[in-house]
Amino acid sequence: MIHPVILCGGSGTRLWPLSRKDYPKQFTRILGDETLFQSSLRRFTGKDFAAPVLMAHADFRFLAAEQAAGLGIAEAALLLEPEARNTAPAILSAALYLEARGAGAEVMIVAPSDHVIRDTDAFLAAVGAGAEAAAAGKLVTFGITPDRAETGYGYLEMTDAPAPGIVQPVRRFVEKPDAATAAGMLEAGTYLWNAGIFMFRADTLIAAFEAHAPAMLPPARAALAEARPDLGFLRLDAGAYADMPEDSIDYAIMEKAADVVAVPVSCGWSDLGAWDAVWREMGPDAAGVSLSGEVTQIGCRDALLRSEEDGPRVVGVNLDGIAVVAMRDAVLVADKSDLQAVKAAVTALKAEGAPEAETLPxxxxxxxxxxxxxxxxxxxxxxxxxxxxxxxxxxxxxxxxxxxxxxxxxxxxxxxxxxxxxxxxxxxxxxxxxxxxxxxxxxxxxxxxxxxxxxxxxxxxxxxxxxxxxxx
Amino acid sequence: MIHPVILCGGSGTRLWPLSRKDYPKQFTRILGDETLFQSSLRRFTGKDFAAPVLMAHADFRFLAAEQAAGLGIAEAALLLEPEARNTAPAILSAALYLEARGAGAEVMIVAPSDHVIRDTDAFLAAVGAGAEAAAAGKLVTFGITPDRAETGYGYLEMTDAPAPGIVQPVRRFVEKPDAATAAGMLEAGTYLWNAGIFMFRADTLIAAFEAHAPAMLPPARAALAEARPDLGFLRLDAGAYADMPEDSIDYAIMEKAADVVAVPVSCGWSDLGAWDAVWREMGPDAAGVSLSGEVTQIGCRDALLRSEEDGPRVVGVNLDGIAVVAMRDAVLVADKSDLQAVKAAVTALKAEGAPEAETLPxxxxxxxxxxxxxxxxxxxxxxxxxxxxxxxxxxxxxxxxxxxxxxxxxxxxxxxxxxxxxxxxxxxxxxxxxxxxxxxxxxxxxxxxxxxxxxxxxxxxxxxxxxxxxxx
Structure with a gap:
């Protein structure tokens, strides 16, 4: 049995106005009828998986519980992070939680709840390969075979040309590249996208923290020891949790450890990191136009036009390279070639004191x-x-x-x-x-x-x- | 005393979503606190003017009456067009109405209610010059001194280089030109923009109809003779009104009559014919950006960003050459270089059966x-x-x-x-x-x-x- 650990504490602003601080993207129906969180949970509901451990921010505990219940998943463990401190503290807490329940020698898979994976079968086949390596004591990551010179993802450099499903060592982790570097890596054929999905035995990960980030362990153990049950949630202790350095699992462990391997996989994965990724996943037509909701367009090319539920009707006229996302209280209109800039716009909005920056109607x-x-x-x-x-x-x-x-x-x-x-x-x-x-x-x-x-x-x-x- | 005749029957769609069939632009607060209709009325409230005659579509009778009352104008005559049949039937009906009230030998000024005139003093000085020519039996138009090679307006070709305030004969009326022709006319210096504002004695106009459009007269006289008072409105007879050919005053009379003169004037006039005209009148900043309402922008150039009353907040990111107009129920996002295309978009919207095409919330x-x-x-x-x-x-x-x-x-x-x-x-x-x-x-x-x-x-x-x- 593999223990799924679902990270649902994130609250990015690049998908504003749909994703807001008070209602982040993993809980929205951005693609289809299920929320991203629900689709992430559903992926791990087969016979090979134990009940999931959900790592959630305290503010979203009822949302996570209700959406899990909506899938018929009643036995999930809901661990509440008192504050967001990036992935390392959350994942270590989950490993310690499993260890405390006698599952220290068992394999856990750690996955974000705000990504999309189109080909579940291909993904689960890769998980099977990863499980063997993890059971043997490896730190396993998943590497997506790139199909374009993407500058929005981190990369894994492999020791050899990767073959789908064949676990092999990671030579190094590569930061988000510029366009030329990305093109070079695509050409080289020995690089994979870092999907941010990991597998390991809980005790393997705890040992890796002892080796590479030992300062994390005492406060992590204290946060769990002092955790307080509350209406079925388990609230990690705020004081102890705050003592953990804010860090990602990549920086704290993966880039330092020796025994890191990757499973190469092509499974229609996207991190939906900004609206251009959503545009791509929506399946643009021949003119490059992706539409959703009550939208009318004439003469548009290379455009994203969305009207969310209860949003105003959107009419696009002769747009080229523009993204429009309309909601009842706020409309984003942005140059599609740099949708990372949406983050800065939300920061500006917040500075103006506009409630729409963080709050939904x-x-x-x-x-x-x-x-x-x-x-x-x-x-x-x-x-x-x-x-x-x-x-x-x-x-x-x-x-x-x-x-x-x-x-x-x-x-x-x-x-x-x-x-x-x-x-x-x-x-x-x-x-x-x-x-x-x-x-x-x-x-x-x-x-x-x-x-x-x-x-x-x-x-x-x-x-x-x-x-x-x-x-x- | 000059008799103002205000045409308020229009219902264009180029300023959608603010202007809709059910609530056309002249009744909206598109620039400032007064509606365009109210500003048009106010222009003719001085001591030189008699009580206005308002030519309105029956659907907008209460709107016109209330907005006139809002200015303290209680004694306006409100003539109701049973259907929109362009300007010639409306203006002829107004002339016959004045004639029937014993003012046939007096001067009337005919003005649209959906234009903007920034410099009222300059305009009224031109009206003074026009009144003399009209009293002497001329058909008077107003020609705006062009300051750019505008392709959205019709032009008046003058016999000589026009001098402000000096009434002179119009050689011919010129249709909306292409860009090269417009540039040539600007260069030539003998062309003025046709503002669609006219002055004449009522009997002069009626005689001109007898000479150039005699078929209009019998149904026009019948529509007035059979007119029915209704709660202070005067409803022109629908059957007779429908017998008048649908035509503009330019085609029916002005382009055919010999005694047509123009008063050249620079008075900050615009017909607000499409959103680019509104953008210009709003006074764009150094980057060419015009903002109105709850709008936040970063990195925009040459853009119009409006959130109308009760509309969603608009956030524009790195837009160049884009117009955005957001209302509670509908958002327009359009290429700013061809805002005439908005009309086609509204036609498409109507074909889809979207209520937002014609109706406000x-x-x-x-x-x-x-x-x-x-x-x-x-x-x-x-x-x-x-x-x-x-x-x-x-x-x-x-x-x-x-x-x-x-x-x-x-x-x-x-x-x-x-x-x-x-x-x-x-x-x-x-x-x-x-x-x-x-x-x-x-x-x-x-x-x-x-x-x-x-x-x-x-x-x-x-x-x-x-x-x-x-x-x-």
Whole structure:
């Protein structure tokens, strides 16, 4: 049995506006109906795999848990990183977690949750080859056979011309190259793309940390020893976790260790690192145009035109080399030849204090989500969705009254001492100051329209008396 | 006294998505706080001008009346064209209207309502010069001194090199030229841009129609004779109006008549014919970038980036020669070098059946406006605004119940036999089938959130029993 360790703590900004700090790309449906996180999980659900270990940032614990549950994966272990400190601390923590559960001599596979792999069969065949090498004590990486002179990836230089599925030693790791260097490496035929996927026995990796990054081990052991269970999550200790140097597994271990091998593979892999990668994976037409959502175009060439769910309709006219991604609250229009620059644009946006830099219109909570439909001086209209069995905190507000109209499903509403069922097309009024609670006792999603009136309508006007998600 | 005749029947699509069939550009705030229509009206409010005659399409009668009232112009005559048949029928109808009111020997000035004129003083000085020539029986046009080889305008070839303010004969009208011809005309110095603004005595124009387009006169006289007053509007007779050939005043009269003169003028005029004209009028910065609304850009050159009111934030990255106009429901991204192509894109959009081609999210009614905030299977949320004194029709619905929550102002609500006041933070419920009415009895705008539930939520599920706007 191989232990999958899925890294889902990342929060890059190069796929803004779809990917935001508050809702990173691995949890979005960027290609198809499943999220990238779900597709990553599904890859490791066969008979050769043990229950997965999910390394998630604490902010995304409910999102990760719900998306895993959506695939029918109930037995995943969810380890929470108190803060993002790159891959080395996360992977070491996962190895120590497996060791503590008696699986120290077993093989783990570490994979990001925000990449795409089109050919699962080819990938799993490579995993089979990698598992043998890992069981024999090697540190295994996966090298993608390059089909273009890509400057956006790191490379692995192999000792010999790589053959698919044949495990062989890595001579060295190569940083993202410039265009000429990339062309030279493609020509040479002895370089592979570094996919950032690894296999090793947990004890092999722990020993490699002892050899090459010994300072990591004591705080990593302490973070796990002091970890605190919370509603099925395991929160690694924040103080100890913060003592680990922030570093990638490549720098900390892989580039230093001697026993590193790679499995060459062609499996339709992409890291979806920027919008040009998404454009490519969407399958551009003969004119080089990739379209998604409510989009109309005339005369466009070499273009990406996307309107995300609930986004405005996009009309592209005679565009050449342009990427457009439209959402309800924000639209990106960028030169397609340098989509890495999107990161700088998001930084500029954040400096302006624009909420769109990091936040989506829809806010996810452990109990479901809400979205502001209209916000004006003295009133706000929200749509609220609560899945079956979920329950908001018992709360009150100092500055606003609320009207709730149930438009789908059934709610249990508590107002001070009264508890009542409210069903479709019924409404209740929550006076200012009343202690109230909303719950979905039914079997279908509850949708509610909330109309707030008051002088101050901020989210921080809330007093929580009780909360099943430990937020009170 | 000069009689201003303002043409506000146009509905071009080159400024989509801001300008739509249901809400054309003259009524939008495309530059500054006033609409183009209002700025056009204001130009003719001085002591030299009589009350204006507004030639409007019937669909925009309330919009034109409200925007005129917003300027404090209460005594405007509002003539309604039953259908758009270009400028000749509209201008002839206005001349006959003035003649019927005993002003046949007086001077009228005809101006579009969707152009911009930056230097009103220079323009009014030219109007003074034109008035003298018009009073003497000339057909007067206005010729703008060109400052670039523009291919988007028609030209006037003058007999001599034109001098500002000096009225002189027009040799011929020149169609929109190609770039080389435009450059040659700029070089020659004897050409002016045809601004589409005209002055003449009403009887001079009527005589010119008798001479050059006599078939227009009988139906035009009939359309006015059979005109029907309606709530302060004058509806020209549809049958007679449809008998007039669809033609422009340039083709029907100006290019044929002998006594045509022009007043040369430099007054910062633009017809705002496409987004590149708007870009120019917005005053691009040193890099050629014009910005409006919630827009962030890095590295852009020669670009137009606009986010209209309530539109998504626009982020432009390294764009060169691109125009972006974002609204809540639609985003245009187009090659800035051929913005005339926007028209073709709107035609494509319409062919797809996309409502955004012609309709705005906010729908204007004689009693105010409404806007859909959320629409889903079995429920819809609308924001409704009713100005003081306005009143919706007495109505009922077969398929939906409605919850109304007043969030600003005070409403008088009729439900079957009951009439009651509903004020801020109060709600009422309109059961399916109930006969109901909404009215603003107060002194401030009424804002209401309407939550509809039902199996069918179309606007056509309405039975009207009584309507102060004659729609029952």
């Amino acid at each position: 829809r806010t996810y909570r452990p109990w479901g989500w809400y979205e502001t439909l209209a916000l004006a001086d003295r009133f706000q209209v929200k749509q609220i969705m609560v899945p079956p069995g979920k329950k908001l905190s018992l709360q009150s507000h100092h500055h606003r009254a609320e009207h709730w109209i149930v438009v789908k499903g059934t709610a249990t509403v508590t107002i001070d001492d009264e508890v009542k069922l409210v069903t479709e097309n019924e409404s209740v009024y929550i006076p200012l100051g009343a202690i109230h609670r909303l719950e979905n006792p039914g079997k279908v999603n509850l949708h509610l329209i909330e109309v707030q009136t008051g002088a101050y309508l901020g989210e921080d006007d809330i007093v929580r008396y009780e909360d099943i998600y430990n937020r009170a | 906010r729908t204007y009614r004689p009693w105010g406006w409404y806007e859909t905030l959320a629409l889903a299977d079995r429920f819809q949320v609308k924001q409704i605004m009713v100005p003081p004194g306005k009143k919706l029709s007495l109505q009922s619905h077969h398929h939906r119940a409605e919850h109304w929550i007043v969030v600003k102002g005070t409403a008088t609500v009729t439900i079957d036999d009951e009439v009651k006041l509903v004020t801020e933070n109060e709600s009422v419920y309109i059961p399916l089938g109930a006969i109901h009415r909404l009215e603003n009895p107060g002194k401030v705008n009424l804002h209401l959130i309407e939550v509809q539930t039902g199996a069918y939520l179309g606007e056509d599920d309405i039975v009207r029993y009584e309507d102060i706007y004659n729609r029952a």
